[in-house]
Each structure stands twice: as C-alpha cells, then as structure tokens.
Amino acid sequence: MIIQSDWHIHSECSYDASLKLEEIANKAKETGIKKLGITDHLNFNDEKFLSDLKSSAESVTEYQKNHPEFILGVELTPIAKPEFDYIQKHKTRLGYVPPVTAKPYDPEFALTKEQLSALGVRYAVGAAHWSLDASVAKGSLDDINSVIKEWYRQQMWIACDDRVTIFGHPWYNGQSAWYDDFSVIPRSMNMDIAYAIKENKKYVECNEGVLCAPTTTEKFRRQYAEFIRELFEMGIPVTYGSDSHSQYASCHEEMEKILADVGFKDGDFSEIKEVDFWF
Numbered sequence: 001m002i003i004q005s006d007w008h009i010h011s012e013c014s015y016d017a018s019l020k021l022e023e024i025a026n027k028a029k030e031t032g033i034k035k036l037g038i039t040d041h042l043n044f045n046d047e048k049f050l051s052d053l054k055s056s057a058e059s060v061t062e063y064q065k066n067h068p069e070f071i072l073g074v075e076l077t078p079i080a081k082p083e084f085d086y087i088q089k090h091k092t093r094l095g096y097v098p099p100v101t102a103k104p105y106d107p108e109f110a111l112t113k114e115q116l117s118a119l120g121v122r123y124a125v126g127a128a129h130w131s132l133d134a135s136v137a138k139g140s141l142d143d144i145n146s147v148i149k150e151w152y153r154q155q156m157w158i159a160c161d162d163r164v165t166i167f168g169h170p171w172y173n174g175q176s177a178w179y180d181d182f183s184v185i186p187r188s189m190n191m192d193i194a195y196a197i198k199e200n201k202k203y204v205e206c207n208e209g210v211l212c213a214p215t216t217t218e219k220f221r222r223q224y225a226e227f228i229r230e231l232f233e234m235g236i237p238v239t240y241g242s243d244s245h246s247q248y249a250s251c252h253e254e255m256e257k258i259l260a261d262v263g264f265k266d267g268d269f270s271e272i273k274e275v276d277f278w279f
C-alpha cells in the first residue's frame with residue numbers, strides 16, 4: 001500500500017503550522033508522494049486569516065514555477081453565522097459577543113467560491129473543528145451525545161455545501177471525545193454522512209492526523225480505518241491527507257500499514273480529477 005498524493009498539508013502561512021514548501025518537497029520526494037495540495041486554514045473572514053491565505057497563495061504560486069507537483073487548496077471550517085456577519089461588518093472578531101440562543105448557530109464558511117477562486121485556490125477541504133452549539137461550546141464533554149449530535153449536524157452541512165471538494169477528517173475531535181472507541185458514533189449517522197458525500201459527489205479524506213493522533217487507541221485506529229474502507233467500498237473516492245503542520249509525513253509508514261491491514265491497496269486512493277478543480 002503506497003500513498004502517492006497528499007491533498008491536505010499546512011505550510012508556514014497557516015497560523016498553526018511551520019512547514020516550509022521546500023521541506024515538504026524534499027520529504028515527499030523521499031516518500032514517493034507525487035502531488036501535494038497546500039491547504040492552509042481559512043477559519044474566519046477577518047483580516048488576519050485573509051492575509052494568511054493571500055501569503056499562502058503567493059508562496060505556492062511562486063514555488064509552482066519549479067515544482068508543478070504543488071497545488072493550491074484551502075481548508076475551510078464552519079463558523080457561527082452571527083460571528084461571520086459581525087466580522088463582515090467590523091472586519092475584526094474583536095468585540096464579538098455570541099448572541100444568547102437555545103439553538104445551535106447556523107454554520108457559514110469564510111469566503112465564497114468566487115472569492116476563493118479569485119485568489120488562485122483550486123479546491124477546498126471542508127472540515128469541522130469545534131462546536132457551534134451554544135451549550136456544548138462551554139467546553140464540557142460530559143455529555144458525549146450532544147457533542148456527537150453537534151458534529152453530525154456540521155458534517156451534514158459540510159457534505160452538502162457546494163464549496164467543499166474533499167470532506168476533511170470525518171469525526172476529527174480535538175478533545176479526543178471518542179478516540180478510545182469509535183463505536184459510540186451511531187452507524188446511522190455515518191451512513192447519512194456517507195450518502196450525503198456520495199450524492200453530492202465529494203471525495204472523503206483519510207486523515208493521518210486523526211489515525212495517528214497520540215490520543216487514539218489501537219482499537220479506535222482499527223475501527224476508524226475500517227470505516228474509511230467502508231466508505232471506499234460504497235464507491236466514495238478517498239483522498240489521502242497527512243494534515244501535516246510541522247514535520248512532514250512523520251507517520252507515513254505507520255499509516256501505510258494500518259491502511260493495508262483493512263484492505264487498502266495501491267491505487268485505491270484517488271487524486272482530485274481535473275474536472276473537479278474549480279478552474
């Protein structure tokens with residue numbers, strides 16, 4: 001099982017990453033990865049994130065001149081619609097006060113597809129990272145079912161949004177809520193998400209960051225890899241994403257082993273087809 005393309009990488013232009021394009025290019029050559037999608041974070045529509053994305057676009061465009069294996073993408077995350085609206089008006093997140101509501105906030109992404117394309121972005125990884133649910137947002141993971149429900153809600157939205165090319169890291173959870181036993185996620189939710197991804201003709205990501213997270217158990221890794229394999233067998237194209245932020249492809253060999261164990265073979269992972277790029 002050899003991984004040949006990586007569609008989810010963060011460069012030093014991401015607020016939370018330190019990788020230089022050269023480091024990525026060198027390590028990719030060693031590991032046999034032939035296509036490299038740079039997807040820096042565009043979390044909010046404020047000036048900080050917009051200028052990060054501009055730097056990302058500029059550096060990738062420049063580097064591509066000698067390294068055509070690089071492709072410019074972006075990682076989008078759902079944010080609360082009231083916060084998006086506030087930033088549109090004030091150009092900053094400073095001073096934003098979440099409105100009190102019993103209902104979870106509607107999700108939104110920071111930019112439109114037209115705005116992203118104008119910056120040179122050719123595809124998007126869309127992925128949930130945090131709660132937009134007013135009660136869950138207070139940080140308690142005691143009620144795991146409400147966390148699951150909120151992730152499900154956002155993921156269904158992502159699977160249906162027109163800007164998303166790749167459904168990024170399904171069920172990623174920064175607080176490791178279900179990283180010991182994936183079976184706490186109801187199968188019906190997984191199937192709903194799978195059918196939404198399929199119907200909307202998106203790719204689903206096999207994410208190294210989730211599978212190799214130090215907080216995951218052996219049991220979880222196996223269950224999660226089997227889940228990705230099941231999506232693949234349903235006919236959903238699976239892309240690979242290292243989601244590297246600092247060291248590039250540090251978990252690469254371990255990943256190839258985990259994936260081979262659940263039946264993945266060379267060629268099972270997809271590249272983004274030319275027709276699926278925005279331009």
Ligand SMILES: [Zn+2]
Nearest residue numbers: 075127129169
């Ligand atoms: Zn992410």
Ligand SMILES: [Zn+2]
Nearest residue numbers: 008010075243
């Ligand atoms: Zn990422």
